[in-house]
Amino acid sequence: MKLSFFFRNSIIMKQSATKKFFSMRFTHEFKKTHTTPQGQSDSALLSGHSQHRDGGGITETTTPVPSADTQPAGSAGITGRRLWEKSPSHSYSQGTGGQKTTETFTKRTPAPQDTRSLGQTLPPQPPQATTRPVSHGVASCQPKNHIVFLKTHKTASSTILNILYRYGDSRNLTFALPALRHSQLFYPMTFAAHFVEGFQSKTVKEYNIMCNHMRFMPEEVKKVMPEETFYFSILRNPVSMMESIFIYYKSIATFHKTRSLEEFLADPWKFYNTSLPNNHYAKNLLAFDFGFSDGSIGSDEETQAKLAISMIEKNFDLILLSEYFDESMILLKNALCWTLDDVVSFKLNSRNNDSRMKLHPDTIDKIKVWNLLDWKIYLHFNATFWRTVDLMGGQERMKQEVAMLKQKREQLTKTCLLEGGAVDPSQVKDKDLSPFQYGAAVIQGYNLNPELKGPIRKQCLDLITPELQYTAALYEKQFPQLSFNQHLSQKQPASRKATISRSRSLNPKVSTEKRLAQGGLRQQDHSIRHQKIFPKVPPTRSLRSVP
Numbered sequence: 267m268k269l270s271f272f273f274r275n276s277i278i279m280k281q282s283a284t285k286k287f288f289s290m291r292f293t294h295e296f297k298k299t300h301t302t303p304q305g306q307s308d309s310a311l312l313s314g315h316s317q318h319r320d321g322g323g324i325t326e327t328t329t330p331v332p333s334a335d336t337q338p339a340g341s342a343g344i345t346g347r348r349l350w351e352k353s354p355s356h357s358y359s360q361g362t363g364g365q366k367t368t369e370t371f372t373k374r375t376p377a378p379q380d381t382r383s384l385g386q387t388l389p390p391q392p393p394q395a396t397t398r399p400v401s402h403g404v405a406s407c408q409p410k411n412h413i414v415f416l417k418t419h420k421t422a423s424s425t426i427l428n429i430l431y432r433y434g435d436s437r438n439l440t441f442a443l444p445a446l447r448h449s450q451l452f453y454p455m456t457f458a459a460h461f462v463e464g465f466q467s468k469t470v471k472e473y474n475i476m477c478n479h480m481r482f483m484p485e486e487v488k489k490v491m492p493e494e495t496f497y498f499s500i501l502r503n504p505v506s507m508m509e510s511i512f513i514y515y516k517s518i519a520t521f522h523k524t525r526s527l528e529e530f531l532a533d534p535w536k537f538y539n540t541s542l543p544n545n546h547y548a549k550n551l552l553a554f555d556f557g558f559s560d561g562s563i564g565s566d567e568e569t570q571a572k573l574a575i576s577m578i579e580k581n582f583d584l585i586l587l588s589e590y591f592d593e594s595m596i597l598l599k600n601a602l603c604w605t606l607d608d609v610v611s612f613k614l615n616s617r618n619n620d621s622r623m624k625l626h627p628d629t630i631d632k633i634k635v636w637n638l639l640d641w642k643i644y645l646h647f648n649a650t651f652w653r654t655v656d657l658m659g660g661q662e663r664m665k666q667e668v669a670m671l672k673q674k675r676e677q678l679t680k681t682c683l684l685e686g687g688a689v690d691p692s693q694v695k696d697k698d699l700s701p702f703q704y705g706a707a708v709i710q711g712y713n714l715n716p717e718l719k720g721p722i723r724k725q726c727l728d729l730i731t732p733e734l735q736y737t738a739a740l741y742e743k744q745f746p747q748l749s750f751n752q753h754l755s756q757k758q759p760a761s762r763k764a765t766i767s768r769s770r771s772l773n774p775k776v777s778t779e780k781r782l783a784q785g786g787l788r789q790q791d792h793s794i795r796h797q798k799i800f801p802k803v804p805p806t807r808s809l810r811s812v813p
């Protein structure tokens with residue numbers, strides 16, 4: 267009965283094809299584990315279908331059918347999140363539920379810093395996927411142009427941001443950019459619709475893509491984005507994620523007195539204090555980014571995890587894994603009805619090897635306990651990820667598509683990159699392409715092949731443009747007059763000049779007038795009014811002092 271309730275609600279709330287794509291994963295799970303023998307009862311379970319184009323043709327996917335005997339974890343969604351936020355208390359434990367879950371999914375969980383290829387890390391081949399070829403064989407899906415990407419921290423999200431920026435920029439789509447030329451949607455404040463430039467003033471008629479760092483709040487996001495919007499995000503194994511976080515955010519109050527991650531984890535409560543600024547980076551950061559607070563009165567971490575998972579499942583169509591970045595890009599491409607060229611990328615925001623630590627097995631265990639909520643969320647979506655792979659044609663097909671994607675990246679590497687790969691920031695020749703540096707991490711960048719000219723140069727330049735520079739350029743493109751006024755008020759004519767030249771190179775054919783029309787921007791400077799409405803974020807944050 268409970269599952270039936272979930273599915274009925276799920277169907278009512280998720281009428282769009284994209285929502286069906288998400289919901290169908292549960293049909294598949296349900297069918298595999300609770301209802302029928304493998305591969306015997308597809309048609310009995312189907313009540314409808316939607317199509318997704320992909321590299322190999324069309325696959326048919328299913329709409330869930332209400333059924334009677336199981337229920338995905340939790341269903342309180344955002345209501346639960348609000349309850350949590352009221353609570354000042356904090357607790358953690360690794361209960362038996364956590365242990366059990368861990369064992370169940372161990373095979374699917376990659377080792378820390380593991381970005382090995384599909385063949386090396388996947389468990390034995392699962393049963394054949396349930397998607398079926400469609401007989402009429404004509405690709406009929408429409409590329410999705412309304413997208414929300416929840417940019418989680420230290421999860422390869424800057425690389426995905428670059429993919430979305432290039433896609434939207436080349437098609438003149440409108441981004442829901444942070445107001446006042448900020449680079450983030452006022453993170454770590456919980457997202458509010460007026461954080462988006464042009465929302466409050468009603469100067470933008472329709473937004474296509476929202477993808478800058480925010481702390482998720484679905485009701486507010488829905489005020490900005492249309493109903494049919496596709497929501498996705500990416501997770502990373504909390505173990506490798508914490509290793510990255512500790513180096514990158516070494517200067518936050520929780521970490522800065524510790525000499526090593528080992529010292530911190532030996533007695534975390536000695537250093538961690540919920541009243542310290544930026545403490546959210548130190549514990550269960552994934553859950554925080556999705557809008558949850560760590561800890562709640564009367565609810566154990568098992569319950570918290572169920573609530574978080576339920577909220578994520580309710581609001582997101584697809585959850586990717588950074589350990590399986592290429593596989594993730596194939597899933598994304600298929601879900602969005604995009605092409606391989608749309609999702610090819612270079613790794614951005616990557617540390618050099620000298621700023622990486624090797625973790626002791628004991629440290630790995632402690633990270634999982636310390637970040638138990640994130641760990642449980644990760645395990646859950648690690649499992650659903652592979653079910654989605656099955657649904658999208660199975661692992662053999664995934665391997666083939668990943669091979670094609672790698673080939674495209676290798677080709678672009680040869681064409682675009684001077685050294686054939688990433689270099690330390692001190693080696694980046696064009697300072698406008700220097701990646702933002704923070705904490706104890708050394709973040710690598712790229713040098714463009716100097717012989718490039720014309721459209722291929724632009725393509726290569728876009729691929730290696732770091733987040734802050736690209737965000738500034740898009741803001742300039744969408745809001746030229748506002749940018750101009752803000753630059754004037756900040757008395758920074760030189761940087762304006764630099765940004766304008768970059769924005770022209772991004773899209774030289776779009777005139778200022780056309781940009782104004784596209785953005786629907788009124789000419790008045792509403793920045794002063796904004797100053798009153800927006801949370802007071804230290805000026806340095808606009809340059810991501812704490813990214």
Ligand SMILES: Nc1ncnc2c1ncn2[C@@H]1O[C@H](COP(=O)(O)OS(=O)(=O)O)[C@@H](OP(=O)(O)O)[C@H]1O
Pocket residue numbers: 381418419420421422423424425510588589591612613614615616617618813
């Ligand atoms: N394509 C791809 N595949 C796998 N991993 C990748 C990829 N692109 C970026 N990365 C790694 O992601 C880390 C940076 O994450 P973010 O860009 O989300 O960081 S940030 O929160 O925006 O600062 C950073 O991890 P660390 O190097 O461990 O810090 C990057 O190396």
